[in-house]
Amino acid sequence: MEFFWYVVLMGILAVYVILDGYDFGAGIIHLFFAKTEKDKKAITNAIGPFWDANEVWLIAAGGVLFFAFPTLYASSFSGFYLPLMMILWLLIFRAIGLELRGQIHNPMWEAVWDKAFGIASLLLALFFGVALGNVVRGVNLGMVTNGVSTQEAHFFFLPLWNPTFSPQADQLGIIDWFTLFLGIVSVVALMIHGANWIIYKTNSDMNTKLREVVFKLNFVLMALVVISLSIWHKIEPEPFHNFLDNPLLCVFPLMCFAGMFGLLKVKTYQHDGAGFLFSSLFLLGGFTSTAASIFPNVLPSTNNVNPSLTIYNVAADDYGLSVGVYWFAIALVLVITYFIIQYKVFSGKMDDVGYGEH
Amino acid sequence: MEEMLFYDRMQFAFTITFHYLFPQLTMGLSLIIVYFKWKFLKTDDITYNKATHFWMKIFALNFAMGVVTGIPMEFQFGTNWAKFSELTGGIIGQTLAMEGMFSFFLESSFLGMFLFGEKIIGHKWHFVTGLLIFTGSWASGFLIIATHSWMQNPVGYEILANGRFVLNNFSALFTNPWLWPSYLHNQAASLVTSSFVVAGIGALYILSKRNITYGKLFLKTGVIFGLISSLIVAVPTGDLLAKNVVKYQPVTFAAMEGIFHTEEKGAEIVLIGQPDVKDKKLDNKIAVPNVLSFLTYGSWDTTVKGLDQFDETIHPTNISGLYYAYHIMVGLGTLFIGLMSLAVLQLIRKKLFETKWILWALFFMMPFPYIANTTGWYTSELGRQPWLVYNLLRTSAGASPTVSSGNTLFTLLGFVGLYMLLGLLFLLLVGKIIKNGPETVKK
Known part of the structure; x- marks a missing residue:
């Protein structure tokens, strides 16, 4: 039962990464590459009718985490208190930037919300990468000092950073060189992804340039992935043991690489959606590979006193998990139906939707 | 510890109070919008479609505010109330996860279509998407109140040796006797807010002699919806809910009504008076004898238990706050019924649009349903x-053990600042929509 809900949770998160990922990416592209009003309109039209529903996948992940793995929810949400609050504030800024911009036609008003939307998107992409880094690296569960837990074994708290900025320090921080590195990987990957979405959903004048941007950033991404594989062992001595034990899991990293190789030819694809398909494959593969590498852990412990949190020691009881399957199955059918309707109605290019013009 | 708990509670109270200013409008308004669209489909009168689109704009803004201020609510269970989440997540997590899966997906998938898709999908399907938005938002309210009802009156659980609550009866969550009266009471109250807003804007247009056609339509619709909903808030839903409190939380009831000492030969109902908790009395009280016994038990001289019957460790922690919240809610609710009755009476006599004082009263009354809804929720939450x-x-056992009070105060201040900004922007933009009026809608 735990494993079923683990797969569900990771599935929802993976969908979230792909869907809201293109929103964040489009926001970063908006910040750096959208020069004219027409470019900006193209971007907001391309994500306008979708972003809200995309963000619901995050809420759904939070809900499933809460009910299926309450201990993990309680532990991680209180332990990562500060970054989560900042993520909330950024999500708010990003949403109002997007929603309020078109309400008043005034250059200052528009400039402010453009920047709010763009900068919040950039920081969110960075923060989500940092968050992933924190989960992989693990935390000081039970807040052990001098070999003694000062809190219950599954609780902890992290400040934003520590003076040494190191993932191997005794007192960890949210941001260290390792988590920051993953944050940068996330920004680059989502920029590629967002640009691909814009190419797919618009006839914007930027598209030719964006293909060039994707092409170049893909090399940066490849370099970053290679570096990350080589530094991974600093925080986890045997990072690949799950893949060696169970070669079937290698399908995840293969998806990741296939995505990157597919993007090598992004400039020549006939179909505008091809690039998006490959960057989705990369994100899906990257996210699932990371999850698989620490399985069955969901939050590793960095001390020897308290055990890591695994899907088995954080789950709710069996009755609750089983009864959840029934309503979840119904809900999933509905969600997929809505999703199909939504993407059918807003299929094709979105240049004429007029999003945000009331 | 004390300080930490205080900031955790303040943060939740502040963010939920601000958040609920928006859903209370959108839940009720979605029904009124669907009504306008339905009238348009039936009559083909463009006025109704313009009315639909005018209120959709206001709805969209409120909905966006509701969404962005709603996400912090789900986060805060974990961030600030980690111990509570850990112990009860297996139960309240069910209903909260269901809210995400059943209503947020429904609302968010169709909102885009509802707001921007009329040209693509046509009027009939536009009506249907409105209906789906209505369904989604009412389902969301239902699941939140199911969660709330479990906290007020826990059912279908057992407690393990380690203190964890586990679910043993899923359907009990939805047959909880607390749930249905609370839900209907709340939904009717949400409709009261929307009705007063619709009627108030109508009154504004008539009084300022602009958009007269729409002013009349809004006023008429607002007062009819308003009378029906404010009656339902009182009877049967408010009445049933109060009886639930008497049955399951008698100490809360005593504090709400300001009964410090048990009243044996029939309890009086207090209309006015300030509680003096230290000396256990009410200052300058105005009360009507025996009425409380009658309202509660249906007989004039039944004993009503006072706070003195209960151990002080289980008294509500803020008796005065609870008493005021309850009395403000009831007082305003009564006022709403009175005003809406007069307005409907004038409407029937075809004099409503000329009765200036009622128009002014309806205009100035717009903020008060918000106050009544808020104090109603305070009654419920302070009462628990x-x-x-x-x-x-206990509340003191639910806070996050590792988050220091300094960190909570920091984020509380952050929320206060951010929400002030949101509030200002909201008022600015709503003002603009109202000023432009329904005529300028591009349809």
């Missing part, structure tokens, strides 16, 4: 104290 899960888990 000192418990998170009534009689089983």
Whole structure:
């Protein structure tokens, strides 16, 4: 039962990464590459009718985490208190930037919300990468000092950073060189992804340039992935043991690489959606590979006193998990139906939707 | 510890109070919008479609505010109330996860279509998407109140040796006797807010002699919806809910009504008076004898238990706050019924649009349903104290053990600043929509 809900949770998160990922990416592209009003309109039209529903996948992940793995929810949400609050504030800024911009036609008003939307998107992409880094690296569960837990074994708290900025320090921080590195990987990957979405959903004048941007950033991404594989062992001595034990899991990293190789030819694809398909494959593969590498852990412990949190020691009881399957199955059918309707109605290019013009 | 708990509670109270200013409008308004669209489909009168689009704009803004201020609510269970989440997540997580899966997906998938898709999908399907938005938002309210009802009156659970609550009866969550009266009471109250807003804007247009056609339509619709909903808020839903409190939380009831000493030969109902908790009395009280016994038990001289019957450790922690919240809600609710009755009476006599004082009253009354809804929720939440899960888990045992009070105060201040900004922007933009009026809608 735990494993079923683990797969569900990771599935929802993976969908979230792909869907809201293109929103964040489009926001970063908006910040750096959208020069004219027409470019900006193209971007907001391309994500306008979708972003809200995309963000619901995050809420759904939070809900499933809460009910299926309450201990993990309680532990991680209180332990990562500060970054989560900042993520909330950024999500708010990003949403109002997007929603309020078109309400008043005034250059200052528009400039402010453009920047709010763009900068919040950039920081969110960075923060989500940092968050992933924190989960992989693990935390000081039970807040052990001098070999003694000062809190219950599954609780902890992290400040934003520590003076040494190191993932191997005794007192960890949210941001260290390792988590920051993953944050940068996330920004680059989502920029590629967002640009691909814009190419797919618009006839914007930027598209030719964006293909060039994707092409170049893909090399940066490849370099970053290679570096990350080589530094991974600093925080986890045997990072690949799950893949060696169970070669079937290698399908995840293969998806990741296939995505990157597919993007090598992004400039020549006939179909505008091809690039998006490959960057989705990369994100899906990257996210699932990371999850698989620490399985069955969901939050590793960095001390020897308290055990890591695994899907088995954080789950709710069996009755609750089983009864959840029934309503979840119904809900999933509905969600997929809505999703199909939504993407059918807003299929094709979105240049004429007029999003945000009331 | 004390300080930490205080900031955790302040943060939740502040963010939820601000958040609920928006859903209380959108839940009721979605029904009124669907009504306008339906009238348009039936009559083909363009006025109704313009009315639909005018209120859609206001709805969209409120909905966006509701969404962005709603996400912090789900986060805060974990960030600030980690111990509570850990112990009860297996139960309240069910209903909260269901809210995400059943209503947020429904609302968010169709909102885009509802707001921007009329050209693509046509009027009939536009009506249907409106209906779906209505369904989604009412389902969301239902699941939140199911969660809330479990905290007020826990059912279908057992407690393990390690203190964890586990679910043993899923359907009990939805047959909880607390749930249905609360839900209907709340939904009717949400419709009261929307009706007063619709009627108030109508009155504004008539009084300022602009958009007269729409002013009349809004006024008429607002007062009819308003009378029906404010009656339902009182009877049967408010009445049933109060009887639930008497049955399951008698100490809360005593504090709400300001009964310090048990009244044996029939309890009086207090209309006015300030509680003096230290000396256990009410200052300058105005009360009507025996009425409370009658309203509660249907007989004039039944004994009503006072706070003196209960151990002080289970008294609500803020008796005065609870008393005021309850009395403000009831007082305003009564006022709403009175005003809406007069307005409907004038409407029937075809004099409503000329009765200036009612128009002014309706215009100035717009903020008060918000106050009534808020104080209603305060009654419920302050009434549950000192418990998170009534009689089983104390509020002081639910906060996050590792988050220091300094960090909570920091984020509380952040929320206060951010929400002030949101509030200002909201008022600015709503003002603009109202000023432009329904005529300028591009349809």
